[in-house]
Amino acid sequence: MRLRDAAGRVLHLGYCTNVHPAEDLTGVVGQFDEFAVPIRERLDTPVLGLGLWLAAPVAAALAADPAARRRLRRELDVRGLEVVTLNGFPYRSFQDPVVKHAVYQPDWTTRERLSYTLDLAVVLADLLPGDAARGSISTLPLAWRTPWDAGRASRAARRLDELAKGLGDVEAATGRVIRVAFEPEPGCVVETTAQAAARLAGMDTDRLGVCLDLAHLACAWERPAEALRTLRDAGLPVVKVQVSAALETTDPEALRPYAEPRFLHQTRCAGGQAADDLDEALDAGLPAPWRVHYHVPLHLRPEPPLTATTGVLREALAELVGQGACDHYDVETYTWGVLPPGHRPRTPGQLAYGIAAELDFARDELRLLGAR
Template sequence: MRLRDTAGRVLHLGYCTNVHPAEDLGGVIGQLDEFAVPVRERLDAPVLGLGLWLAAPVAAGLAADRASRLRLRRELDLRGMEVVTLNGFPYRSFQDPVVKHAVYHPDWTAPERLAYTLDLARVLADLLPDDAARGSISTLPLAWREPWDTVMAGRAARSLDRLARGLANVEETTGRFIRVGFEPEPGCVVETTAQAAAHLAGVDTDRLGICLDLAHLACAWERPADALRTLREAGLPVVKVQLAAALETAEPAALREYAEPRFLHQARNPGGGAADDLGEALADGLPAPWRVHYHVPLHMRPEPPLTSTVGVLREALAELVGRGACDHYDVETYTWGVLPPAHRPSTSAGLADGIAAELAFARDELCLLGART
């Protein structure tokens, strides 16, 4: 979906397809018919934005074959879909029964991560709508925090230099401008905006910046206004915003039904207390209150004493939209399949309903800040 802010700038709003498990081109096209088309129809939107997730083998195949890229572009156009952003954080197997720490590999010390990201840039150059000003790709915040040393930091820095040169080459050969945003996340080398400013100092900020996930921001207990000021002062652009809400509670026992084996759910309290997964936090008695890296649907109201961090999302949107700080907004709730049974869709139609409701919620929040469809 496209909106315009009060200054007339185009805002792109879509949903991230990493909620779907497809890992081949046929599966990616199939998920358009199974989910994306019903979502667009429920929203009565002429065009639906997608933040495509392409597993590394799919990205490599598309990058090597322009005919396949053009086929995917045609399939998107036929269904009323457009793509301005790709999710390049999970490398592959993101909806496997157990993911946990595997999502952080390969990291930015490994050549496979650079190759994957540049493959995505080549693919995105052919998927971008003709009138889109730019494309964006989100990626992991360098690596999980352990192990990390000066040797690894140097290796990652060299990879980021090669990434910037590769993006420049994509622009030279295709005419399309694509930026990559590093996504601060609890437990990673870059967890906060201050760490982003420190670890990304000296990068090419024309092409590299931040993907701001608003659930991660909340879990770090950062105030949106302060976080965005830190990024501005560091000269790091917000390349992309992931619209997401985390869980919050002062009574952690109520979170037991959310402990599950697939994804890592980091817990944080405002005093700096931390646990790397929800089960660990429950076992160790981390002092409350907690915010937990568990993406819950934006429109969902968890049962008390649980709540969500949608208030942080609203604060952040007010800052971002008010300053014209970003034009790519992606709803990223990848956890539909592991929600407690009472909240979990049991059919494809039910999941499409939920995604459409989230997008309607996000659209309405942007409109409350003056954006118009």
């Protein structure tokens, strides 16, 4: 979906397809008919934006085959779908029974991560609508925090230099600008905006910047206005925003139904105490209140005494839209399949309905801020 802010700037709003498990091109196209088209029709919008997730083997195959990229573009066009952003954080196997720390591999010390991201850039350059100003790719914030030392930091810095050069090569070959956005996340080398300012300093900010995930921002107990000021003062652009909400509570025992084996649910306390997963936090008896890296449906209120960090989401959107700080907004609730059973969609139609309701929520929030 496209909106315009009060200054007339185009805002792209879509949903991230990493909620779907397909990891071959046939499966990816099948998602368009099973989910994306019903979502678009329910929202009554002529064009629906997808934050497309392509596993590494699919990205490599598409990057090597211009005809396949043209076919994929046609599959999108005939269904009223468009892609201005890709999610390049999970490398593959993101909806496996157990993901946890595997999602951070390969990291930015490796050539595999560089190759994957440049493959995505080649693909995105051919998927971008002709009138889109630029494309974006979100990626992990360098690596999980351990092991990390000066040698690994130096290798990552070299990879980022190679990345910027490769993005320049893509632009020279296609005329399309693609930017890569590093996404601060709890437990990683870059967890907060302050760490982004410190550890991403010196990179090519014409082509590289930050993906601001609003659930991660809330879990770090950051205030949106201060976080954006930190990034602005460091000269780091907000290339992409993940519109997401985390769980919050003053009664941690109420979170037990959300402890599950697939994803890592980093837990952060207002006083600074931390745990790398929800079950670990529950066993440790950390002091409340807690915020938990568990993306919850934007339009639904968790059952009391649980709440969602929707207030942080609204504050952040107000700052971002008011400053004209970003034009790519992606709803990213990838946890539908691991919600407690009573909240989990049982059919593809129910999942499509839920994602459409999230997008409607996000569209309404942007409209309240003056977007049309």
